[in-house]
Amino acid sequence: MREIYFIRLSGLDLGQLLDGLRIREESWRKTAAFLREGYIPDDTFVCEECKSEYEAESIADHYKRLVTDLEKQREEQNSTNANLERRLYLDGKSDGQLNLITRIEANWSKIRRCAVARIRSELMRLTDDICDD
Numbered sequence: 001m002r003e004i005y006f007i008r009l010s011g012l013d014l015g016q017l018l019d020g021l022r023i024r025e026e027s028w029r030k031t032a033a034f035l036r037e038g039y040i041p042d043d044t045f046v047c048e049e050c051k052s053e054y055e056a057e058s059i060a061d062h063y064k065r066l067v068t069d070l071e072k073q074r075e076e077q078n079s080t081n082a083n084l085e086r087r088l089y090l091d092g093k094s095d096g097q098l099n100l101i102t103r104i105e106a107n108w109s110k111i112r113r114c115a116v117a118r119i120r121s122e123l124m125r126l127t128d129d130i131c132d133d
Contacts, residue, residue, distance in 0.1 A: 014074060018067055025063035032056035100127060 009017065028048055034040045035053035050056045103126040104111065111122050 014070065018070055021063050021067050021070075025060050025067065028056050028060035028063065032060060 027046070030040050030042065030045050031048040031050065032053040034045070034047055035050075035056060048056060048059075050059065104123065107122070107126060111119060114122050
């Protein structure tokens with residue numbers, strides 16, 4: 001089974017990554033063309049190392065799939081639903097913070113009488129069980 005990774009990147013970094021993957025795809029496509037036709041009219045071309053034009057095409061296709069998958073994920077995250085989910089998540093966090101402040105205010109007279117060493121444990125008792133990584 002393949003491992004799945006969740007990686008966070010800025011929009012700029014994702015763009016740079018996509019550009020790099022596209023360049024690698026293009027290099028492998030040119031390698032396949034060179035192996036098939038015997039020449040490339042691009043004097044900056046450097047042939048990739050592989051056994052056949054089919055291997056080069058397969059590697060180029062793999063880069064193309066990577067680019068397509070990343071672009072699809074970016075589009076999904078920029079969709080209206082993702083923005084709505086993100087807003088609901090942030091609103092929930094804000095509500096949680098306000099609830100904590102309300103609980104602290106309601107228990108303040110008890111908390112302020114605690115010894116300094118005990119204040120933290122009293123505050124932690126008031127926090128929600130839900131937390132983020």
